[in-house]
Amino acid sequence: MPSGVRNQWLVVIFALGCLLFSFPLLALFNHADLLFGVPLSVLYVFAAWLLIIGLTFLSHEQRN
Amino acid sequence: MIGGVMIAVALAYLGVLFAIAYYGDRRAACGRSIINNPYVYALSMGVYCTAWTYYGSVGRAAGSGLSFLPIYIGPTLIAVLWWFVLRKMVRISRINRITTIADFMASRYGKSTSLGGLVTVIAVIGIVPYISLQLDAVSASFMLLWRHPQATGVPAITPGGLDTALWVTLGMAAFAVLFGTRHLDVTEHHEGLVAAIAFESIVKLTAFLAVGFFVTFVLFEGPGDLFGQAQQEPALMQLLTFSDAMLDYGEWAWLTGLSMLAILFLPRQFQMAVLENMDEQHIRKASWLFPLYLLVINIFVLPIALAGLITFQGQPLDADLYVLGLPLMAGSELLALFVFIGGLSAATSMVIVDTVALSTMVSNDLMMPLLLQLRILRPGERGDYGGVLLAIRRVAIVAIMLMGYVYFRVTDTTASLVSIGLISFAAVAQFAPAFLGGIYWKGGTRAGALIGLIAGFLVWAYTLPLAALHSISGAPDAFLLNGPWGIAWLRPYNLFGLTGMDPVAHALFWSLFVNVAAYVGVSLFTQPTVLEQGQAARFVDVFDYASNSDAVFLWRGTATVEALRSLLERFLGAARTERLLDDYAHRRGMDWAATQQADAELVQHAERMLAGAMGAASARVAIASVVQEERLSMDEVLRILDETSQVRAYSRQLESRTQQLEQKSRELEAATKELRAANERLQELDRLKDDFISTVTHELRTPLTSIRAFSEILYDNPTIDVERRTRFLEIILKESERLTRLINQVLDLAKLESGAAEWSTTEVNMANLIGEAVTASSGMAAEKGVQISTQVENEPPLLVWADRDRIMQVMLNLLSNAVKFCPAEGGRVSVEAARQGQWLVVRVADNGQGITREDQKVIFDKFRQGGDPRRGRPQGTGLGLPISAQIIDHFGGKLWVESTPGEGATFVFTLPLPVDDKQ
Numbered sequence: 001m002p003s004g005v006r007n008q009w010l011v012v013i014f015a016l017g018c019l020l021f022s023f024p025l026l027a028l029f030n031h032a033d034l035l036f037g038v039p040l041s042v043l044y045v046f047a048a049w050l051l052i053i054g055l056t057f058l059s060h061e062q063r064n
Numbered sequence: 065m066i067g068g069v070m071i072a073v074a075l076a077y078l079g080v081l082f083a084i085a086y087y088g089d090r091r092a093a094c095g096r097s098i099i100n101n102p103y104v105y106a107l108s109m110g111v112y113c114t115a116w117t118y119y120g121s122v123g124r125a126a127g128s129g130l131s132f133l134p135i136y137i138g139p140t141l142i143a144v145l146w147w148f149v150l151r152k153m154v155r156i157s158r159i160n161r162i163t164t165i166a167d168f169m170a171s172r173y174g175k176s177t178s179l180g181g182l183v184t185v186i187a188v189i190g191i192v193p194y195i196s197l198q199l200d201a202v203s204a205s206f207m208l209l210w211r212h213p214q215a216t217g218v219p220a221i222t223p224g225g226l227d228t229a230l231w232v233t234l235g236m237a238a239f240a241v242l243f244g245t246r247h248l249d250v251t252e253h254h255e256g257l258v259a260a261i262a263f264e265s266i267v268k269l270t271a272f273l274a275v276g277f278f279v280t281f282v283l284f285e286g287p288g289d290l291f292g293q294a295q296q297e298p299a300l301m302q303l304l305t306f307s308d309a310m311l312d313y314g315e316w317a318w319l320t321g322l323s324m325l326a327i328l329f330l331p332r333q334f335q336m337a338v339l340e341n342m343d344e345q346h347i348r349k350a351s352w353l354f355p356l357y358l359l360v361i362n363i364f365v366l367p368i369a370l371a372g373l374i375t376f377q378g379q380p381l382d383a384d385l386y387v388l389g390l391p392l393m394a395g396s397e398l399l400a401l402f403v404f405i406g407g408l409s410a411a412t413s414m415v416i417v418d419t420v421a422l423s424t425m426v427s428n429d430l431m432m433p434l435l436l437q438l439r440i441l442r443p444g445e446r447g448d449y450g451g452v453l454l455a456i457r458r459v460a461i462v463a464i465m466l467m468g469y470v471y472f473r474v475t476d477t478t479a480s481l482v483s484i485g486l487i488s489f490a491a492v493a494q495f496a497p498a499f500l501g502g503i504y505w506k507g508g509t510r511a512g513a514l515i516g517l518i519a520g521f522l523v524w525a526y527t528l529p530l531a532a533l534h535s536i537s538g539a540p541d542a543f544l545l546n547g548p549w550g551i552a553w554l555r556p557y558n559l560f561g562l563t564g565m566d567p568v569a570h571a572l573f574w575s576l577f578v579n580v581a582a583y584v585g586v587s588l589f590t591q592p593t594v595l596e597q598g599q600a601a602r603f604v605d606v607f608d609y610a611s612n613s614d615a616v617f618l619w620r621g622t623a624t625v626e627a628l629r630s631l632l633e634r635f636l637g638a639a640r641t642e643r644l645l646d647d648y649a650h651r652r653g654m655d656w657a658a659t660q661q662a663d664a665e666l667v668q669h670a671e672r673m674l675a676g677a678m679g680a681a682s683a684r685v686a687i688a689s690v691v692q693e694e695r696l697s698m699d700e701v702l703r704i705l706d707e708t709s710q711v712r713a714y715s716r717q718l719e720s721r722t723q724q725l726e727q728k729s730r731e732l733e734a735a736t737k738e739l740r741a742a743n744e745r746l747q748e749l750d751r752l753k754d755d756f757i758s759t760v761t762h763e764l765r766t767p768l769t770s771i772r773a774f775s776e777i778l779y780d781n782p783t784i785d786v787e788r789r790t791r792f793l794e795i796i797l798k799e800s801e802r803l804t805r806l807i808n809q810v811l812d813l814a815k816l817e818s819g820a821a822e823w824s825t826t827e828v829n830m831a832n833l834i835g836e837a838v839t840a841s842s843g844m845a846a847e848k849g850v851q852i853s854t855q856v857e858n859e860p861p862l863l864v865w866a867d868r869d870r871i872m873q874v875m876l877n878l879l880s881n882a883v884k885f886c887p888a889e890g891g892r893v894s895v896e897a898a899r900q901g902q903w904l905v906v907r908v909a910d911n912g913q914g915i916t917r918e919d920q921k922v923i924f925d926k927f928r929q930g931g932d933p934r935r936g937r938p939q940g941t942g943l944g945l946p947i948s949a950q951i952i953d954h955f956g957g958k959l960w961v962e963s964t965p966g967e968g969a970t971f972v973f974t975l976p977l978p979v980d981d982k983q
Contacts, residue, residue, distance in 0.1 A: 007147070014144040021137050021320060023313040032295060032304040037288025039304040042366060045133060049140060049359050056144050057352040 009059040013052060020048040070209050070401060077405050078239055078412070084263050085243065085256030092255035099258045100342045102349030108258045108336045109354045110265030112139065112327060113361055114194075114414035115201035118268055118407050120481030121362065123384035125369035127480065129303035134316050135482075136362055138323030140355035146347050149328065152503055154341045156606045161676045164421055165334040165495065166429040171680035172502040172603050173510035174596035177437070180429035180681040182514060183495065186521050187331050188422055188464060190491025193529065195418065195468030196475070197484040198411040199236070203229040205388050205407050209400060229472055236415050237465035244420040245457045257420065258340050264413040269361050271406025272387070276364020278399055279371045279390050287367060294370045303370070318569035322486070325493040331421035332414060384481050415465075423460040428679030431456045436685045449634050453678065475532050486568045487528045494520040494575060497583045506600040512587030520579030523559075527571035531556035623662045623691040628670045631690050635677050644673055667691060760810055763942070767799035767806070809943040816950040823867045823954070830897055830904060830975075831858035833868065837875035838895060841883060850883050850891035857898045864904055864975045870951045871975075874959075877944040878908040878971050885912035885969065902977050903957075909970040915963040923961065924949050948973075 019025060029044035036043070091098050098104070117135075124132035142149070153168075162168045166187065170180030207228055244257070284290045294300040306312040327333055341347070372386030381389050388407070391399040432453070475484075497520075498513035557567050559574050592600065632641040648669055649656055662670075667687065674683035774792040778784065784792075815821040838852050845852050856862070864871075882893040896907045915923065924945050945959075952959040952973045963969035 010144055010147055014141060017141045017144060021134075021141070022317055026306060026313060026316070030305050032301055034288065034291055034295070037286060037291060039291055041130065041305045045130065045137075046359070046363070049137060049355075052140055052144065053352050053355045053359065056355070060147075060348040060352060 006059050010056070013055045013059065016055075017048075017052045020052070021045075070206070070404060073401060073405060074408055077408065081260045081263070081412070082243065085260045088256035088259030092253070097255055097342065099253070099255050099262070099340075102343075102346040103353065104258065104262045105341065105346040106350040106353035106357065107262035107265040108340065109333065109350060110269070110357050111261050111332050111336055111413045111417050112330075112354075113265070113268060113358070113410060114485075115198045115407055115411040116194075116481050116485040117361060118272060118410040119201045119205065119384045119387055120197070120485065121365045122369045122372065122386050123382065123480050124482040125303065125365050126373055126383035126386065130306065130366075131312070131315060131319065132365060132482065133362065134319035135323045136355075136358040138320040139327040139358060141320070142324040142327055143351040143355050146351040150337055150351075151344050151347050152606060153328075153334075153338045154344055154347070156503065156603050157338050159606065160602070160680065161672050162339070163428055163676065163679050164339075164425045165329065165331055165499075166425045167675075167679040167681070168334075169495070169498060169502065169513065170429060171675075172599055173498075173508070173513050174593050174599055175680045175684040176510045176514075177429075177433035177681040177685065179510060179514055179517075180425075180679065181433065182517055184422075184425040184430040186491060186494060186517065187425060188467075189525075190488050190494075191331065191418055191422060192464070192467045192471050192488075193475075193484050193532075194488035195415065195465065196472035197481050197488075198415055199229050199233055199465075199468055199472050200484070201384065201481055202236075202408060202411045203227075203232045204382065204385060205404055206232065208385055208388055208392070209404055230469060233465050233469040236412065237419075237462045239412065240416055240419040240461050240465065241458050243416055244423065244461060245454055253340055253342065254420070257416070258336070261336065261413050261417060264409040265357070267409040268406045268413075269357065271402050271409075272361055273364065275387055275391055275399065275403050275406075276368055278394075278396065280364060280367045283371060283375070283390065283394055284367075290367050290370055290374075293374055297374075300370060300373055303366075315566050315569055318565075318572060319486075322489050322493055322568070322572055325496045326489040329492045329495040329499060330489075331425070331492070332417035335417055335421040419461045419464055422464055423457040424679075426460040427453050427456040428677075428682055431460075432678050432682035433685055436682060436689070450637055450677070453635075471529075475529075483568075487532065490524055490528055490568060490572050490575065491521070493572060494524060494579055497576070497580045501583060501587075502600075503603050503606075506597075506604045507587055508583065508600070509587045509590045509592045510596055511590040512583045512585070515586045516579045516581075516583030519582045520575045523575040523578050524571060527556050527559060527574060528567065531567065623667055624660060625656065625662050625666070626660075627690040628662050628667065631686060632670060632673060635674055635686070760806075763806060764803065767803045771796050771799045771803070806943070809947060813943055813947050813950070816947065816954075823870070825865055825867055827863050828866050828868045828871060829858075830862040830864060830871075830906070831856045833872060834875060834895055834897055834906070837872060837879055840876060841879040844880060845883050845891075845893065848883055848886060848891060849889070850886045850893055852879070852883075852893045852895065854895045856896070862897060862899065862904055862977070864955070864977060866955045866975060867951075871955075874948040874951050874973065875906075875908075877948050878973075881944065881971070882908050882910035882912075882969075886910050887912060899977065900974075902979065904975045904977050905972065906974075907970050907972050909968060911968040914965040914967055915961060915969045916965050920961055920963060924959075 026041075026044075029040055031040045033040050088098055099108070121132040121135075156162065157168060160171050162171060164184075166180045166183035169183045170176050173179050210228075243260075280287055280290060284293070291304070294304065306316070337350075368386055368390065369383065372381075372383060372390060375390060375393060376386070388400060388403050391397075391403060435452075494517060497516055498508065501508040502513070557570060559570065562570060562574070565573065629641060629645065632644070636644070645656065648654075648666070671683050671687045674686055678686070774796050778789060778792055812821075834854060834856055838854055842852065879893065879895070883891070886893065890911075892911050894907075894909050896909075898905055949959045952975070955975055957973055957975040959971065959973040961969055961971050
């Protein structure tokens with residue numbers, strides 16, 4: 001990936017992360033119902049977290 | 065019961081740390097670094113996870129659910145931007161030989177000793193609560209194990225009069241002194257330290273995952289069971305979600321933002337991420353590996369907290385100790401011991417790195433400048449100051465640890481670990497405006513940074529630690545409730561009447577508000593000094609400078625080499641000074657014996673060397689003491705900066721021009737090569753053409769000569785008899801015909817070769833064509849008494865796409881050749897046509913003398929005819945076969961000859977049949 005494009009991606013991922021971890025979206029998933037044995041709220045936070053890590057991984061490690 | 069074992073294991077663990085550090089240093093000395101890879105780099109950042117994470121997160125989760133998480137989500141988010149921010153910090157620090165975060169700030173704002181000192185004071189005071197947190201956690205976990213099976217978490221005074229926490233404090237201080245001050249120079253990487261910290265990161269992660277797994281899957285039957293039980297209890301259920309009040313979301317956002325700043329500006333993070341960075345490329349891997357580490361270490365926090373709440377219902381065990389309490393309760397003492405070691409590793413890693421960073425700050429940015437400016441140390445005098453630096457650092461470590469202990473004793477011991485740690489976070493957040501402004505905004509001035517920092521720090525101190533001191537017994541006193549002297553708008557938790565925020569968010573808001581306002585406001589109203597402007601440009605535009613070699617020399621002055629040398633010797637030692645100076649001379653091709661006067665570049669170099677040991681601000685003061693400095697005027701500075709930027713622009717232009725030229729020259733080279741090849745081909749063609757012309761003229765001359773000879777005879781002898789005249793005229797006629805044929809064929813060949821021949825391609829039935837050709841040749845054959853037989857497989861019809869007249873030309877040529885070479889008696893020519901796969905194969909065979917192997921090679925060349933010249937030339941032009949070969953080649957086929965001398969010759973040609981021909 002050309003460095004200019006990667007840099008833009010990083011900014012986009014940061015913005016996405018800020019959005020995922022703030023009020024309206026957090027409230028959307030704010031339920032204690034269990035999904036796979038884990039409350040939805042907890043599942044959401046960890047899934048979003050993993051998503052941000054994965055995207056950062058992709059934008060840094062992808063060669064083309 | 066297991067107390068003795070516990071102490072032995074803890075000491076053994078610390079011994080292992082020493083071994084790893086020793087090994088790391090040894091490897092570094094051999095030039096085979098074990099830390100020069102992104103994985104160790106990312107692990108060493110795990111120093112972020114201290115006893116706070118290890119014990120405190122569970123306590124926080126047990127009290128307020130998910131709000132333990134923003135502390136780890138903030139770093140994850142900022143890690144996405146590390147490639148911009150952290151890389152810039154690393155680059156600046158390497159070029160300027162930065163030793164601490166205080167050094168960084170001082171260096172940016174004109175190597176200001178006052179700013180460096182202020183940052184040091186704030187960092188030390190700000191980190192004290194954080195240290196006390198570690199002491200609290202370690203002593204509490206120690207006591208819990210020591211007193212097992214009596215479960216209680218409150219550390220108590222031991223019979224000797226000294227309490228556990230003090231012992232822990234002294235033990236850790238001794239360890240930090242031994243471990244952290246082994247070397248003097250702080251710009252060289254602490255390879256052993258980093259290796260040990262990376263190891264500790266692995267230990268604490270493994271221990272925490274082990275206890276998490278044990279609790280979730282052994283004590284309970286997996287997360288489903290655990291969360292299911294929690295849902296039965298309304299009190300526990302609350303922990304799994306945010307309350308609907310906006311307070312939760314607001315607090316979440318504040319904590320996320322705060323931890324973003326903390327991960328950048330905590331002295332220990334700055335040490336690991338910036339100063340110990342070996343390669344900027346490592347930031348790439350670290351920016352997803354480190355967040356992954358944080359995620360993994362947090363997976364079991366909530367399960368442990370819930371398990372603790374369910375298991376210890378009604379018992380007086382501090383939630384911060386559930387991590388240790390649960391395995392103890394289950395009777396798994398070995399696991400408990402491992403958990404204790406994990407907690408110890410979390411605490412020691414923080415204490416080691418923070419004390420190294422803080423003690424370096426105290427010695428380089430606070431004490432040294434003071435000692436130099438107060439003339440207590442005089443660089444002009446003899447003496448070794450390296451020892452002084454080390455002594456200052458050791459005293460500083462002990463002092464910082466004792467301050468942590470005092471804070472721990474004085475403040476509310478029932479406060480949770482996280483709430484103590486957040487106070488420190490808010491303190492280091494005060495660095496953010498001046499720091500970030502310093503690397504992105506050239507307009508920030510020293511005065512702005514100083515006043516902003518002081519203002520922010522004072523508000524922080526008033527709203528957080530001071531307030532904490534006033535709630536010692538757990539109940540807020542009048543100072544908190546009514547404000548000082550009853551002034552309500554000065555209440556520390558409700559400054560200016562602001563309500564509805566939790567104390568940390570409240571303090572952070574006000575402190576950063578005044579900090580930013582003062583920094584920006586004062587910066588806009590003050591003039592930066594020359595040095596400040598130079599440093600601002602070097603920091604903000606760091607990526608524009610290729611290396612420190614084209615640093616701007618905003619300095620002019622004189623010094624003797626001798627004075628510089630003795631100054632360096634005093635701080636760095638004679639051997640190192642010698643080595644550094646020799647390196648420098650070697651690179652510049654200088655000779656010290658012949659150099660008396662140091663130029664600006666050497667002075668700057670010496671200052672950087674010195675900065676590596678004592679920080680930029682101190683180095684500035686020390687250098688100033690031996691150098692006669694000339695102050696530059698603002699005009700001169702602007703001119704120098706302008707020139708430098710012009711030179712940079714020129715060199716950039718030159719570089720791109722050079723690249724263009726290189727590109728051009730490569731293209732030229734390729735074109736030349738092509739031209740040369742074309743030229744060679746042309747020369748070859750020219751030679752061929754010359755050959756051709758000489759051959760053609762030779763061939764033309766033969767018939768012309770005989771025509772002319774016989775014409776002359778007829779002309780000169782009008783009385784010649786009729787019979788001879790007729791024979792001569794016959795010869796003239798025949799030779800003229802041959803001449804015409806020759807010229808026609810030459811023209812034909814020229815057309816074919818130049819590609820100018822016209823082709824009219826149609827579907828040709830080969831059986832018909834062969835029949836016609838044989839008929840046309842039959843006259844000539846009969847003349848020579850030659851029999852022609854044909855055998856054509858015309859079922860299905862042999863249809864090819866070709867030019868009928870041209871193929872006919874080929875057939876006639878082959879037939880006439882065959883007839884020509886037949887013996888005078890009993891000549892036979894056979895023509896066969898058959899299909900072979902996708903090919904039509906036509907064979908024309910005679911029973912003549914055959915063609916020798918040598919002749920087979922040349923008969924397809926122009927003007928070459930087979931046969932023995934001594935036996936007379938066969939009739940023909942020598943162009944028939946080359947023309948036929950060209951025609952067959954044009955339609956995608958091949959023409960060749962098969963012959964055994966004495967047994968006749970067979971000419972074979974092939975033509976492709978249409979692929980879809982299925983008839």
